[in-house]
Ligand code: ADP
């Protein structure tokens with residue numbers, strides 16, 4: 500599958516058309532961004548690590564019956580995906596309090612959330628990805644009502660699958676963000692699942708193994724991503 504014209508370039512990935520109108524190539528760059536693009540740095544090997552990490556997780560989700568856009572790994576930094584009409588809404592599930600929920604609600608980091616909480620954010624870097632609810636999504640026409648329900652159901656299903664997967668490897672899935680899109684009227688999981696878009700802690704030490712290492716200047720960012728992958732049984736060689 501050959502790369503055609505660049506369709507768009509985001510903060511960490513570039514998206515290319517292919518000769519099949521239903522398929523796109525996602526190119527995972529080494530760029531790392533945080534705080535809605537206010538902090539940006541290139542990290543060696545990150546594109547390769549995230550591309551392979553994402554392929555592994557998307558495979559696990561597909562096995563569990565989650566419809567995903569992922570088709571195949573093309574090379575170290577490229578993956579073939581189904582072209583989706585992306586819904587401009589980010590779906591976040593939190594199992595443990597961390598990040599923005601602590602700032603917004605003044606709760607302590609590390610508190611278990613029972614039940615896990617669900618939040619929608621508008622994908623809009625200029626406005627700092629504001630938190631929204633189902634009424635905003637419908638009133639502004641960002642997604643159809645049935646698609647909103649489907650996104651929520653699928654996000655909780657992803658949480659069940661991945662919480663178990665990480666737990667079996669000695670890690671806590673603290674929270675994560677998903678993006679969905681529509682193809683032929685059906686909702687599919689799009690974008691990526693990598694340590695860039697989730698929080699993962701070691702179950703014993705509660706050491707942060709995700710993009711908080713970049714946000715908080717803790718060092719060993721890509722090394723930690725690789726460690727998480729290795730613990731899940733993923734090999735980044737070859
Ligand atoms: P951002 O847009 O947040 O800076 P990226 O750098 O990861 O993020 O850019 C990837 C872009 O590709 C995002 O806008 C994402 O919504 C979009 N995208 C992801 N998967 C698909 C898909 N299957 N079809 C169309 N667009 C997609």
Ligand code: TMP
Nearest residue numbers: 597598599628674675676695696697698
């Ligand atoms: P938050 O604590 O900053 O709201 O983020 C919750 C989780 O979602 C965290 O794992 C990071 C991820 N996330 C992104 O990857 N991109 C985003 O734009 C947002 C808002 C969250």
Ligand code: ASP
Nearest residue numbers: 510532533534535536537
């Ligand atoms: N994903 C967003 C960004 O790249 C937010 C974050 O990770 O802090 O800026």
